Amino acid sequence: MTHTTSRRTALAAGLVAATLAAAAGCSGATRNTAGSGSATDAGARELTPVTAPAKGELAGADWLLEDEPDSLDLDTQGSSAGRVVLTNVCERLYQLQPDMSTKPFLAEKAETPDDKTLVLTLRDGVTFHDGTPMTADDVLWSLERHADPDMEQGDEFGNVAAMKKTGDRRITITFKAPDAMFFKALAGDAGIVWNKEQVEKAGKDFGTPGQPDACTGPYALGGWKSGDSITIERYDAYWGEKPLTKKVTFRWATDSALVNALTTGAADGAYAESPNTASALDGKKGIEQHYGPSTASLVLIPTERGGLKDPKVRRALSLALDRKGIAASGYGGMVQPWGTPVGSGAWGYEKPVFEAAQKDIAYAPAGPTADDLAAAEELVKDAGADAATPIVIGTDASQGRTVVANAVRAALQRIGLKGQIKTVPTAQFEQFYSDPEIRGEIDVLVGDWYISKADPMGFYDNALSDSSNNWVGFKDEAYDAKVKQALGTLDDAARAKLAVEVQKTFTDAAVWISVAQVPSVLVLNEKLTGPPASMAYLYYPWAAELGAKKG
Amino acid sequence: MLARTSRRLAGLLATLLAASFVIFAAVYAAPGDPAVFLAGGRDKLTPEKLELVRAQYHLDEPLVVQYGRWLGDCLQFDLGRSFKYSDQVADLLTARFPTTLALVAYATVLFVVLGVGAGVLAAVRRGTWIDSAVVGGTTLAASVPSFVSAIALVALFGVQLGWFPVTGSGEGFTGTLHHLTLPALALALGALALISRVTRQAMADAGAADHVEVARASGIPEREIVLRHVLRNALGPIVTMCGLVMAGMLAGTVVVETAFGISGIGSLLVGAINTHDFPVAQAVLLLMVTGYIVVTTLVDLVHPLLDPRVKEAAA
Numbered sequence: 001m002t003h004t005t006s007r008r009t010a011l012a013a014g015l016v017a018a019t020l021a022a023a024a025g026c027s028g029a030t031r032n033t034a035g036s037g038s039a040t041d042a043g044a045r046e047l048t049p050v051t052a053p054a055k056g057e058l059a060g061a062d063w064l065l066e067d068e069p070d071s072l073d074l075d076t077q078g079s080s081a082g083r084v085v086l087t088n089v090c091e092r093l094y095q096l097q098p099d100m101s102t103k104p105f106l107a108e109k110a111e112t113p114d115d116k117t118l119v120l121t122l123r124d125g126v127t128f129h130d131g132t133p134m135t136a137d138d139v140l141w142s143l144e145r146h147a148d149p150d151m152e153q154g155d156e157f158g159n160v161a162a163m164k165k166t167g168d169r170r171i172t173i174t175f176k177a178p179d180a181m182f183f184k185a186l187a188g189d190a191g192i193v194w195n196k197e198q199v200e201k202a203g204k205d206f207g208t209p210g211q212p213d214a215c216t217g218p219y220a221l222g223g224w225k226s227g228d229s230i231t232i233e234r235y236d237a238y239w240g241e242k243p244l245t246k247k248v249t250f251r252w253a254t255d256s257a258l259v260n261a262l263t264t265g266a267a268d269g270a271y272a273e274s275p276n277t278a279s280a281l282d283g284k285k286g287i288e289q290h291y292g293p294s295t296a297s298l299v300l301i302p303t304e305r306g307g308l309k310d311p312k313v314r315r316a317l318s319l320a321l322d323r324k325g326i327a328a329s330g331y332g333g334m335v336q337p338w339g340t341p342v343g344s345g346a347w348g349y350e351k352p353v354f355e356a357a358q359k360d361i362a363y364a365p366a367g368p369t370a371d372d373l374a375a376a377e378e379l380v381k382d383a384g385a386d387a388a389t390p391i392v393i394g395t396d397a398s399q400g401r402t403v404v405a406n407a408v409r410a411a412l413q414r415i416g417l418k419g420q421i422k423t424v425p426t427a428q429f430e431q432f433y434s435d436p437e438i439r440g441e442i443d444v445l446v447g448d449w450y451i452s453k454a455d456p457m458g459f460y461d462n463a464l465s466d467s468s469n470n471w472v473g474f475k476d477e478a479y480d481a482k483v484k485q486a487l488g489t490l491d492d493a494a495r496a497k498l499a500v501e502v503q504k505t506f507t508d509a510a511v512w513i514s515v516a517q518v519p520s521v522l523v524l525n526e527k528l529t530g531p532p533a534s535m536a537y538l539y540y541p542w543a544a545e546l547g548a549k550k551g
Numbered sequence: 552m553l554a555r556t557s558r559r560l561a562g563l564l565a566t567l568l569a570a571s572f573v574i575f576a577a578v579y580a581a582p583g584d585p586a587v588f589l590a591g592g593r594d595k596l597t598p599e600k601l602e603l604v605r606a607q608y609h610l611d612e613p614l615v616v617q618y619g620r621w622l623g624d625c626l627q628f629d630l631g632r633s634f635k636y637s638d639q640v641a642d643l644l645t646a647r648f649p650t651t652l653a654l655v656a657y658a659t660v661l662f663v664v665l666g667v668g669a670g671v672l673a674a675v676r677r678g679t680w681i682d683s684a685v686v687g688g689t690t691l692a693a694s695v696p697s698f699v700s701a702i703a704l705v706a707l708f709g710v711q712l713g714w715f716p717v718t719g720s721g722e723g724f725t726g727t728l729h730h731l732t733l734p735a736l737a738l739a740l741g742a743l744a745l746i747s748r749v750t751r752q753a754m755a756d757a758g759a760a761d762h763v764e765v766a767r768a769s770g771i772p773e774r775e776i777v778l779r780h781v782l783r784n785a786l787g788p789i790v791t792m793c794g795l796v797m798a799g800m801l802a803g804t805v806v807v808e809t810a811f812g813i814s815g816i817g818s819l820l821v822g823a824i825n826t827h828d829f830p831v832a833q834a835v836l837l838l839m840v841t842g843y844i845v846v847t848t849l850v851d852l853v854h855p856l857l858d859p860r861v862k863e864a865a866a
Contacts, residue, residue, distance in 0.1 A: 067822075068636075068814065070635050070636050070637070071636055071637045071638070073637065076637055077635075077636075077637060149603070150603065150607065152595075155595070155600075204632075204637070205637075205638075207637060208636070208637055208638040208639075208642070209638060209642065209646070210642075225646065226636075226638065226642060226643060226646035226647070227643070227646045227647040227650065227814035227815070227819070228646070228719075228720070228814060251718065251719055251812075252812070252814070253718045253812030254809065254812070256702060256705070256810065257705075257717065257718045257809070257810060257811060257812030258718075258812070260705055260709060260710055260717035260718065261717055261718045261812065263710055264709065264710055264713060264716075264717050266716060266717055266718060266719075267718075425582060425583075426825070427581070427582060427583040427824075427825050428582045428583050430583070430584075430587045430588070430593075431583060431584050431587055433587070433593045433596050434584060434586070434587045434590070434596040434601060435584065435587075449593065451594070462594075468596070468597045468598060469594070469596075
């Protein structure tokens with residue numbers, strides 16, 4: 001994967017987005033949308049997975065997280081703050097690349113003699129940070145730890161029949177049914193290789209402040225002062241390429257404190273988790289922002305209450321929604337109008353196929369044209385929708401979600417229906433996702449979603465008839481069969497074709513209504529460069545690429 | 552004396568016990584479901600997984616059983632492990648408490664020196680423009696909420712002028728002082744009006760006493776009168792007020808810590824309440840209650856030493 005080709009794909013992605021925006025905006029009908037005033041035109045923002053390679057060494061860098069990691073044991077607590085640190089310290093059997101593709105990594109070779117067998121040959125010469133070599137026993141023990149149902153990644157092993165050591169450097173995994181997602185999971189937290197001895201020695205305290213790490217990566221954990229900072233230091237006996245930056249110190253701050261630290265140069269960089277942080281830092285002196293593809297999206301999720309039970313009404317709402325206005329006034333132009341529930345960072349293979357399919361998504365204009373609105377009204381009439389009972393929109397009071405909720409209400413009004421907003425405190429908001437009883441008070445949730453695997457099929461099982469995330473009760477036997485078929489198809493080209501068909505069924509029925517894709521944002525001191533800008537920063541040793549622009 | 556001390560101690564323990572139950576019940580009753588935060592990610596919120604998590608953390612038991620479990624561990628000096636951080640609660644507290652303590656101590660020094668100073672000045676120059684300026688200025692300072700003054704201070708002295716760091720709590724004595732100056736100032740500003748008013752009033756009351764008139768008549772220099780007779784007699788209410796304000800500050804650092812990105816027990820508490828981290832919320836709140844009780848008890852003990860009249864009444 002060379003630098004130029006990834007640039008080219010990104011450029012193409014940018015072009016696609018631009019064409020989409022242009023196609024949506026050339027209707028000639030004047031509409032009352034929020035002007036994109038100072039906001040950057042989201043459609044024109046180019047998403048690039050990588051930054052220019054670094055040339056110079058750095059003695060140290062100060063990095064900011066949005067929160068202190070819960071724990072550095074990703075099996076028990078998988079928070080993204082912990083992942084941003086640990087991905088430079090720990091390595092996985094497969095590795096997610098900056099362009100979101102995956103390749104075997106600590107397993108130097110992966111073979112599938114048949115669809116239900118995976119044979120991993122482990123890399124030689126890899127040592128843990130305590131100097132001991134990585135063995136097949138460590139790998140097998142790590143996989144078994146991940147597979148424990150009490151652990152974060154337990155559900156990734158649902159199709160695994162057995163895992164065995166079949167040689168000095170060989171692990172063989174057999175499956176009850178073929179599972180294409182398992183390979184992606186091995187590039188995530190289900191593929192981390194722990195040093196068995198270290199983890200067992202630390203016991204319950206593994207991953208807490210004051211404990212050493214148990215990994216093989218380019219950096220070793222220097223120390224974690226609870227409530228103050230975490231440092232990682234270059235590991236000199238690393239088997240791969242030596243990083244340019246000797247030491248990275250992590251601190252954490254939220255909202256204005258984070259923005260101030262980056263503005264004053266107290267910190268060199270951060271991955272901004274929220275689009276609003278990114279827009280506050282837009283155009284500040286001495287800072288550069290890099291936007292990369294991510295799988296994250298803003299979505300409207302219809303619920304059990306049933307106000308949006310009829311797919312025609314959902315389609316109408318999707319047609320009438322002003323996505324461009326939401327992006328501009330809710331998120332400072334940091335998000336892009338989007339028609340599928342997963343961002344372009346999920347295209348980890350067969351990118352051209354998914355790009356082409358994205359152009360064909362129906363019922364999701366960036367800004368509704370007069371024709372769209374007419375079609376939407378027709379759909380509502382067809383459905384014989386009840387215009388008297390209000391459709392209740394669930395949200396919390398955050399800036400972005402408030403704007404989305406109001407845009408939904410406006411869209412409903414446009415198609416002759418009534419919307420009513422129900423706002424809950426942030427601490428309660430998450431319960432909409434977990435508690436059907438609380439969801440029973442709303443018809444549609446102003447939500448967001450991301451998937452940890454770079455594969456759209458990692459999402460579409462959410463609309464299976466028996467999925468607990470299929471709140472609105474979408475039921476389609478053909479859809480169910482195709483999702484299961486795709487999940488069991490190991491061949492990328494064949495799976496992409498099926499995924500596009502599944503996606504079309506999903507978006508045509510507007511099971512969820514997609515609003516925008518949320519790019520991943522890297523904020524960096526202008527003298528530095530190197531780390532990926534894409535969502536790969538959660539699973540790729542980004543600090544190993546960090547360095548000065550000038551050698 | 553012994554009987555009084557043991558009565559005091561018993562009262563203290565009873566207060567703590569009652570407080571611990573009230574706190575536990577309050578955190579338990581707060582809206583939101585702790586299991587949601589423990590399940591790890593939205594794609595994992597299946598009913599089965601939530602059930603598993605609830606059992607793992609004993610969240611499926613009734614309130615009283617959960618409280619009993621916590622109390623039993625607590626009596627064995629085990630504050631448990633945090634739900635959110637897998638770390639021991641005691642370790643989390645030891646790491647963060649010094650920061651908050653330093654912040655409160657620094658703020659206390661600031662408001663005592665500035666507040667009492669301003670109050671004395673206003674009392675001595677009563678009815679002049681200086682008096683009005685002190686009263687007006689401190690009232691203005693008190694009417695600005697601490698998060699507003701925090702943000703204003705950061706914007707001006709941190710971001711614009713770059714004199715002070717904008718986040719963190721610093722290393723070593725001078726580093727800590729440098730990092731905590733703005734947050735301590737933001738914390739102290741609100742207390743200035745109260746302390747200077749109390750000082751001014753107490754000085755006025757003490758100044759109206761007969762023996763002060765006698766001293767003035769006998770030609771003792773004014774400076775000495777103010778220091779030896781007026782201020783000394785006014786110390787009782789001033790010290791009491793300073794103690795109460797400081798005790799209150801222990802529980803009031805939350806806003807300032809968040810604005811300045813300081814990891815103290817204030818920000819720890821907010822996070823714990825938002826994620827229903829029972830063991831941490833419980834421990835932090837109890838620590839705050841204990842701090843409050845200790846400070847107010849100390850004030851009670853010091854009071855008679857300052858004012859002979861109180862001592863006589865107690866005897």
